[in-house]
Amino acid sequence: MRKLLLSILFTLLTSAGWSQGIPFIRNYTATEYGGHNQNFDIMTGKDGTVYVANFEGLLYYDNADWHMLHTPGITRITTLFRDSKGTIWTGGYNYIGYLKVTDNGCPTLHSIDKKKSFHGEVQWIWEREGKIYFLVSDKGIYTIVNDNVTRATGAQLPQSGPSTFIGEAHVNQCQELGTSGLKALATDGEGVVFQYSNGEEIFRITEANGLCSNNVRYITYNGHGLIWGATDNGIFCIGFPSIYTHLTAKEGVHGEVLSLQRYQKDLYAGTQNGLFRMQGKTFVRVPEISYACWQLSKQGDALLAATADGTYRINAKRQVVHLTTGNTLSLLVEKDGFYSGETDGIYYNSNNGQRKKISDIEKVVKILRDKQQNIWIENLYGHIWKTTDGHHFQEIKNSKEEEMATLVEYRGEVSVVPSTAVKPFPYSSFSYADKDDNLWLTNNKGKMLYAMKDGNREESLSEATYPLMDYAVRAMIHENQLLWMGGDKGVNIVDLKHVDPIKQGKPTLAIRSIYLHGGDSILWGGYGEMPEKLPTLSSVDRHITFTFATDQPSILLPTQYRTRMDNGSWSTWDNDTREEYPNLASGHHVFEVQARDAYGRLTEVVSIDFSIEWPVYMRWYMQILYIFILVLLVYSLIRFRLYKLERDKRHLENLVQERTAQVVRLEKMATVGKLTQGLIDRILNPLNYINNFAKLSEGLVKDVAANIEDEKDNMEPDNYEDTIDVLDMLKGNLEKVGEHGANTTRTLKAMEEMLKDRSGGQVSMNLTNLLQQDKEMLENYYANEIATYHIQIVFELPDHELTINGNPEMLSKTMMSMLGNAVYAIVKKAQREQYEPTILLKVTEEEQAITITIRDNGIGIEETILEKVFDPFFTTKTTGEAAGVGLYLSREIIQNHNGDITVTSEKDKYTEFIITLPIA
Template identity: 25%
Template sequence: MTNLKIQYYITALLIFIISTTFLSAQNFSISKGLPFIRNYSAEEYNGHEQNFDIVQNQDGIMYFANFAGVLEFDGTIWNKIPTSSGMRVLSLAIDKQGTIIVGGLYDFGYLKQNTQGTTSFVSLTDSIENKEEIGEIFKAACLTDANYFISEKKLFISKNEKLSVIDFQNDALSAFVVNNELYIFFDVTTKKQGSHYGLNIFSNGKLTKISSQQSEKILDVKSMFQIRGSKNIAVATSKQGIYRLQEESITSLNIAANDYIKQHSLSCIVSASNRSYGIGTINGGFVLLDSIGNIFQVLDKNSGLQDESINAAFIDKKNSVWLATNNGISKAEINWPISYYNNKNTGLEGKILDIEKVNNTMFFATDKGLYYLRNNSFNRIKGINSACWSMVKDGNNLWVATTLGIYKVNNTIATLSNVKEFTFCLNKSERNRNTLFAGHNGKVSIININSGNLETTNIIDELDGDVQNIAVQGNGDILLEIPPGKVYLYSVETNKLTEIKTENEFISLHINKKGDDIFFSSEKGLYAYDNKANKIIPYKIFPSDTSSHKLWIHDYFTLSDSSFMVTDGEQKNLTLYYQSKNKLNYTQTPYLPIADFSIHTLYNNADDHVFWVGGKDGLLKSNYSTIFNYKAEYKTLIRKITNLNNDSLIGVEEKDKITKQLSYTENSLRFDFSLPAFPAKGKILYRFFLKGFDKDTSAWTILTYKDYTNLPDRDYVFMVEAKNEFGEIANQSVFKFKVLTPVYRTWWAIAIYVILVLALGRVI
């Protein structure tokens, strides 16, 4: 990782170029890792299980077409918006003004938000007496000239506040907008003279049939989109594969994903990022494709989805995918900088204790055994039926410390060596690469590697406890870590064992190595060994920072000459340090969502520009060579202001030059706020400040509301901002208001009081 900066991570998970030169074979791959997934159940959003469509407005708020109405989600609160008919909603779209239009059973219209922040449905069907004639609006579509609502029998056109209708001569089955043109697909199982049939384009008030060069009929169309880099349009069917529309003629495309499409029934296709697409299916989850159309990953129940029946998919600004399913709503962070492997479905079991690479094969030592990643799957090494604690690479061989002793692994064949006792850790001499050190209970074995075999040449014994870590100094001497808080030095030349003195008792003294430096991390800071005084002294991990010896870190992982990573004292909160322009910088940004992940080991695979992180919570993989936008895409929103005195709503107006006038009876307020960020992992934090009342800005908190009671009469400015899952601060929202003086304290009221008192005095 040379010249490392704060880099952003966009991985092309859904690359899919529609052309006529796809490979015919498919390849399902686990090498990418699983995206973090967040499932929303019907109980959580308080709606029906079935969802049919998804859009996101210009403020970042999500909307879902649900069987019970429209669902609105701002990242904190779910609201259910029923239509006038109270029936299911099937389709949503956003017009050029940013208005969300809605199509459902026996009804269609749009959403409108009032100044109090409440969203409601406005029907456009008031002029239609028999609502059943509307039918089921399966598609709401926005073109620059008008909004369109399509049902099986009719096309409703809303333009300039006027509604017109066109009757179909045949049943319409689906409709799509591509390049500001409306395409409608009609039933092909029945054909009447002059009736609408197959795929048509609607233009200038007329439907025109598009010819097909296929010998077989196209029975349905589930999605249409423009192929990047060309004027051609892809036409996707549920079971017949994908076709190409070129110069008003349809031809077949032979793509590798067609077999999966035919087996699992395509329901939708979405464009993710540059040259990237993903496919939703009826019973096979959500499919990710590579640049030649091969499937490299399927998101299904094994990946963490709560339902595999996908009705619609939506890609947001972070290139994460939202899925509307028959049983809830899901979001998958397919474009995040980090992916993970769970123990449940990948074949990798247990706590990850060490990671090593030999001849392009990744090996993972766990407390359940030894695993390797090859041919895009995790496989267990046969013959090792015990916990594996540590590994050392030796040419083409791998030495593995296990509960039963030390194993040699060549390729994937394991052989138990003649060291057959519980071994916690291994390390090799830097001066003599044929010397291996092995830590056991109460002793250390010094072993010679001879032609792939182990010969014990010396034993360091009389140690009090388990030797769980060994570090080799430049002169060949070794340091031994024995929890809790004991460290020994062994001189190879004199065979002398010395316990290193400590002035204080330590819960932990953990050995780390930084270049040629060996240091100890503890709950009391960082220390190094002073050979002359035979004691530990404070160690500055950053020589230019005189206080850096006070850091509480547990593990130090070298990435390159100019970068490294550390975990905190609890083996969490991964932090990256890197050198830039002779200055040491650090960032936690890419890793904040997994700050609670317990980390035991890290392996930097520089050849592939990735590093692997393992621990009791599983295995993570991060790519540091590409680009990801960590910034908050939307501003923090003040969603609602409530008068706590009578539980009524107050208008939310965020205009710099307007100050809201509130009566004194409205001097107790609750501010509800939210950031439209919806991380599958990680958390959103908020801070706020009421100018005119608070002395200082609040600390960051997960709370999404703030109460103020009995505010004095004066001018105020409420400010709130949020921090997304990557710690990036979003633009703040501001609400200016003034609590008016109560009537009984106004100057004229006081004047009346004085006059009355004087008058009363004269009468008396």
């Protein structure tokens, strides 16, 4: 009888401790673990590694990464077994073997049956008296002796217990959950069923609760509050037994939870989608309330609900009465009524149905009364008001304008906490004072819930909520050692009566793998005894990756890690189980890693030493060679510098001599220029007389010839003819004198033109207008030639101004000279053949320059003389037609404008001059 009472008492105690909500679940898809959907068996190792018999091979999860090991024939693994020595045995189709660790810590599958002693699928592996036995699908039992497979004649199967069913679902396995007195059943069709030791069902986890499949082949317990399961549609992990459970939309909690209240033993949850009542391990909707329920408050024997559709009253019989219709954000319950903070102001609602507006303060989210009977108001924008008489509200302003604040009620006192507050506690977007005088607070985002009492932090309570730090809290109840917390992910429940299995042990951190870039070369596989130092790495092996994990992961708050290299600064805490160093320097290195578990506890620092060889070019003998080469280079540089100084000295001396000679030469040229200018003046005057007198003499000869013609009859015929011959000869000589005199005058004037200074007179000018004027001058000056030979004049000018710095007179003279040459070349060709003569002037605008192209299709220039066209006194015309300085002067003018001119031509086809001028 005593044992029966103890059993019943134990059942009641465990029932009160592990049955509040649904445990947290984490599913792993085939894409995540890199295998097949179908899994047959699962188990955990002492170091926390999870092993899974998968259709593609053996999966194992070291809490950092998933890995796949294939059998020699790449066949499926169907069963797993861990013997008394800790060896993991694996069986599959035509395969039996065990997990073996290489010297560098990499697990591999070691195949036993190389002689193929059996054919079929291994269905079961067990150990008896130190020997390994296994059952094959052909019903044969085999044993392994010295890595050889032999048939075990007469061997018996171990007792597996009676086959059980839950409803119509077959139970594949029963797993004891440590010393908690709980057990879990893996079923076909009903997911995982949790029971007390007496067989009473606690709850079951199915696809409806988020499980990846209802067909659970096998489960295993890691001893630290995590159940792993293998299904035909992935792998799952359930956090149970655990003090943390929850209720989500899958259990009927739809929308973000805004308020919680216990009423008549029922738990009510107000959400964005309405009001819900807890029934068993699910929530059912209160059908009359489907709007956002902002606050729940008890008033006597009734429950008031502030909703977006007004205020509702719920009585003990669960009857719902609609009291008001305005959007109500907050309530303050009084004996004879209640205050309601609504969108357009604050109202007082009497129990007799009367309603009065007492303030125009809009969108009030908190209405509190302190023990001095003052009423405090907080609106949606963080503004605070206070009233002592219930009617006149005074705004409480902070020292900083527009600074938000919140109200916190504790032990009958109301505190105004601005957003920049640090003491007595930082700004909290949520606060709750329980019946044990604990003040619960969050950060400004509603997360990281913690407890304070008498101004001090309650470490035990705060530690219990630490794993839920990433969950936002909008509502809370603390009752009977249970924390009910509502937020955007439903209702989270913390059972404070028990110690969480994760907290019972201290996690152990291990480096799971070390490999070079690409993962092809694994330096350490993570299993066995990790060496203190890695083998020395080659100088090219600088890209190293480390993975690490603890043996006790949490399904709630991921374990966080920080790392450092060579005693440097620690990295920030994060969830990443991998650290990559892409370009480590040569030399000795120490990698360190530390973990922080779901309760904020720190593990021991794990470290490993390794060295990277110095490249050949950085070794000691090469450094000596570098020093020698450096000394040699310095010596050579000094010698070269001295040589260069000597050479520069000689060069400067020669340059001084050249410049001196050049100055002398320029002075001589200047003198020659002055002499030439004077000589030209001296020659031109008598030459003009010669030309004039020659012209006059031609007239006199003509007159003498006329007189002789008149006296012809009086003269002897011989005298007459001799006289006429002499006069004709004299006339020809005078014409030659006039012609050569004119040529000489033209040459002297060209020389005079060459001696002029053309470097000045530059102003900002519009090149487009200048070229347009030159076109008009060309058409007027050569009107006869244009009309006679039907010459086409084409000017392609832009429609906007082109501004340059230039001398308009000089540039116009240059353009007209070159256009005149083009007319000359076209006329010469047109006089000997019929064709369509054309002169083209095209202007192209570039980023920093303007290009002018002048092209004609006249007689062209022979290639042999093309390079001489810019030489002074060189011309293809006769001496009487030109002096040969036009192109020379044109180039000089263009160069004085910082421009350039080039020419291309083909005999009897075309001639093209390209002029480039800088833009102003």
